[in-house]
């Protein structure tokens with residue numbers, strides 16, 4: 001495996017004066033995104049249910065050129081998240097990152113209706129609610145939306161029927177809103193990371209499963225959260241000004257490989 005390269009290719013001060021809302025900012029990919037945006041000068045409001053991880057992100061962001069504040073909220077609580085979007089939006093909103101999400105791994109026959117509904121609620125319904133609530137504020141600043149999806153969302157994945165269905169829904173929503181909101185200068189894109197070794201994934205998947213996933217990735221390595229963060233920043237920047245309605249998979253060609261397999265034998 002080659003040494004990881006520094007993914008920080010964007011210039012200092014790029015986002016001075018700009019503001020973002022990042023869901024799931026307390027851990028993993030959402031924390032990496034928040035810290036990179038802050039490093040580039042953005043003021044970020046992070047949202048998640050638990051205060052302690054958000055406070056840790058705030059501590060890590062201290063001293064960076066932007067700023068990080070946070071609100072605790074379950075994104076599935078539509079009234080609560082709409083109020084937070086409005087509060088953040090009143091100060092101006094240039095970027096919304098829909099990152100909060102997740103699922104359990106089970107064959108379709110092992111997914112109860114309640115389990116299905118929970119995963120759809122978190123990964124599709126909440127994303128629509130947050131994005132719609134952000135619309136007037138994004139319109140005012142010709143802002144951007146980036147939704148974190150999954151590698152392979154366009155082809156399926158064993159053990160992920162609920163999550164793939166939800167995120168395929170988000171992709172459809174993204175492409176549709178890219179059309180509807182193009183007149184407002186709002187751009188929307190999805191990023192499909194491959195395996196990202198975060199505490200969230202380590203909690204959910206057995207070590208063996210993780211190893212199998214990386215082994216099934218043609219380039220043979222997981223996706224660092226920092227690489228996802230740099231891509232979010234690129235899409236939010238003027239370099240991405242004509243990119244909208246896309247799914248960009250950052251996964252070492254995993255989506256071209258053997259396919260997602262999140263079930264044990």
Ligand SMILES: CCCCCCC/C=C/C(=O)SCCNC(=O)CCNC(=O)[C@H](O)C(C)(C)COP(=O)(O)OP(=O)(O)OC[C@H]1O[C@@H](n2cnc3c(N)ncnc32)[C@H](O)[C@@H]1OP(=O)(O)O
Pocket residue numbers: 101102103104105106110111112113114115116118119122150151152193194195200201204213217251254260
């Ligand atoms: C090469 C590319 C690789 C890409 C790999 C992609 C890997 C993806 C990784 C990640 O996404 S990392 C993020 C990691 N974090 C999580 O995924 C955790 C997220 N989980 C949750 O937030 C919640 O568990 C939930 C899924 C949203 C459900 O929350 P809720 O509070 O609504 O649910 P519960 O009341 O606990 O349960 C509802 C329902 O679901 C059933 N259920 C829960 N777990 C399982 C399980 N493991 N198997 C089957 N069913 C499960 C539970 O039993 C409930 O149903 P009923 O039994 O009441 O009918």
Ligand SMILES: NC(=O)C1=CN([C@@H]2O[C@H](COP(=O)(O)OP(=O)(O)OC[C@H]3O[C@@H](n4cnc5c(N)ncnc54)[C@H](OP(=O)(O)O)[C@@H]3O)[C@@H](O)[C@H]2O)C=CC1
Pocket residue numbers: 023024025026027028029030047048049050051053073074075076099100101102103122148149150151192193194195196197198199200201
């Ligand atoms: N790790 C991986 O391999 C991959 C991950 N992804 C996706 O990337 C995103 C981030 O994943 P990752 O960083 O690995 O996972 P983590 O579990 O580390 O992070 C998810 C974050 O979302 C927050 N969150 C979860 N549910 C809610 C909720 N209902 N309301 C508010 N916040 C919530 C959690 O905080 P709290 O518990 O405090 O609410 C947590 O900080 C997810 O959508 C995931 O599915 C996609 C591809 C691969």
